[in-house]
Amino acid sequence: GDSVTQMEGPVTLSEEAFLTINCTYTATGYPSLFWYVQYPGEGLQLLLKATKADDKGSNKGFEATYRKETTSFHLEKGSVQVSDSAVYFCALTEPTSGTYKYIFGTGTRLKVLA
């Protein structure tokens, strides 16, 4: 079945450092890919998405490119801030399934130090 694998956390960075959080996937069809962010005590919020190969999703300085050849959707940000400290989840859905179910990775905690 479909699956999502994320790098283990926590990731600890200094403010203004470059961020990469790795995400790879396994899918039988042509999935859409997503990154969600969860701040402490809150639900998950959609951060960005990409629906086909080579698409780049971007939001709030974060970017991720849908790489079909490497089945990856790595999250990047050029200069992190303390306010980016959160848990980040990679997810996929198969649009042709008709169920709109999403499969999530286990999450990667990011801690940014001032």
Next chain:
Amino acid sequence: DAGITQSPRHKVTETGTPVTLRCHQTENHRYMYWYRQDPGHGLRLIHYSYGVKDTDKGEVSDGYSVSRSKTEDFLLTLESATSSQTSVYFCAISVQDNYGYTFGSGTRLTVV
């Protein structure tokens, strides 16, 4: 989040008791989902609904049941709570596949 609310936000219950969690949406979306979040597992789908009285199981449905008698409400029931069901439960709604989910704020359930 605007348009979707979960209740209660926190609950402590005893082993063996039934518990019902409620998810309410004001968006009139057809699809609703219940997930549980546990360390090391991310989010796992318990049950989902694709319309009034139309529900189906997810990957971790044992010990849980759901009901959807109105478009706006999706109830999750733990028939006889166990300590392994201590978790944070999230409800989500979906417009369609490529739009992503909107999540509720979660219910933290502790079974003692």
